[in-house]
Amino acid sequence: SQTIHQWPATLVQPVGSPLSLECTVEGTSNPNLYWYRQAAGRGLQLLFYSVGIGQISSEVPQNLSASRPQDRQFILSSKKLLLSDSGFYLCAGNRARDTEAFFGQGTRLTVV
Amino acid sequence: QKEVEQDPGPLSVPEGAIVSLNCTYSNSAFQYFMWYRQYSRKGPELLMYTYSSGNKEDGRFTAQVDKSSKYISLFIRDSQPSDSATYLCAMSAHGGSQGNLIFGKGTKLSVKP
Numbered sequence: 001s002q003t004i005h006q007w008p009a010t011l012v013q014p015v016g017s018p019l020s021l022e023c024t025v026e027g028t029s030n031p032n033l034y035w036y037r038q039a040a041g042r043g044l045q046l047l048f049y050s051v052g053i054g055q056i057s058s059e060v061p062q063n064l065s066a067s068r069p070q071d072r073q074f075i076l077s078s079k080k081l082l083l084s085d086s087g088f089y090l091c092a093g094n095r096a097r098d099t100e101a102f103f104g105q106g107t108r109l110t111v112v
Numbered sequence: 113q114k115e116v117e118q119d120p121g122p123l124s125v126p127e128g129a130i131v132s133l134n135c136t137y138s139n140s141a142f143q144y145f146m147w148y149r150q151y152s153r154k155g156p157e158l159l160m161y162t163y164s165s166g167n168k169e170d171g172r173f174t175a176q177v178d179k180s181s182k183y184i185s186l187f188i189r190d191s192q193p194s195d196s197a198t199y200l201c202a203m204s205a206h207g208g209s210q211g212n213l214i215f216g217k218g219t220k221l222s223v224k225p
Contacts, residue, residue: 043217103155
């Protein structure tokens with residue numbers, strides 16, 4: 001079965017510092033991968049998705065970027081964090097032929 | 113009108129009650145429907161997946177899709193305190209690699225012992 005590994009679970013970073021969140025996938029090859037942000041009362045917001053190595057689509061223009069250096073690795077980055085970047089970040093993936101997605105356990109980011 | 117509407121709750125029920133969770137949607141092209149359960153501070157986990165209209169049952173959970181009314185439901189029988197979580201509906205018009213899911217905002221459920 002497919003498993004999404006995501007770390008760290010909790011992160012506190014100062015404003016203006018860089019960010020790198022990593023997500024890896026087990027149990028499938030060539031998955032579609034997604035980064036979501038979840039804010040209280042606002043549901044899941046799709047930030048980026050990738051259908052393959054080096055292929056990134058951005059859904060929302062913002063202070064964040066994503067990269068996919070390997071088939072099963074997806075990275076969310078920022079050069080300078082803003083207070084508004086605080087939130088619960090979720091990595092998700094699905095096999096190319098499937099519709100349903102599987103999620104990692106999330107990273108709660110607090111920018112102070 | 114938002115694409116997917118879901119009552120945020122919170123919904124509080126006694127243990128053993130039948131729970132009904134619902135979502136409405138506006139895009140008639142949606143044909144893939146999912147329910148996710150999310151415990152506090154955890155990632156969502158897939159509970160039920162249905163394609164097109166009809167019912168699907170898995171243990172105490174039943175998912176129902178009514179495409180004519182653009183309405184989906186999740187029923188939980190004999191609810192347990194361990195069912196306390198936020199339930200997210202999700203749907204997509206396309207299967208496979210085109211499938212970017214549209215999520216509801218989630219309904220928070222509390223089952224009291």
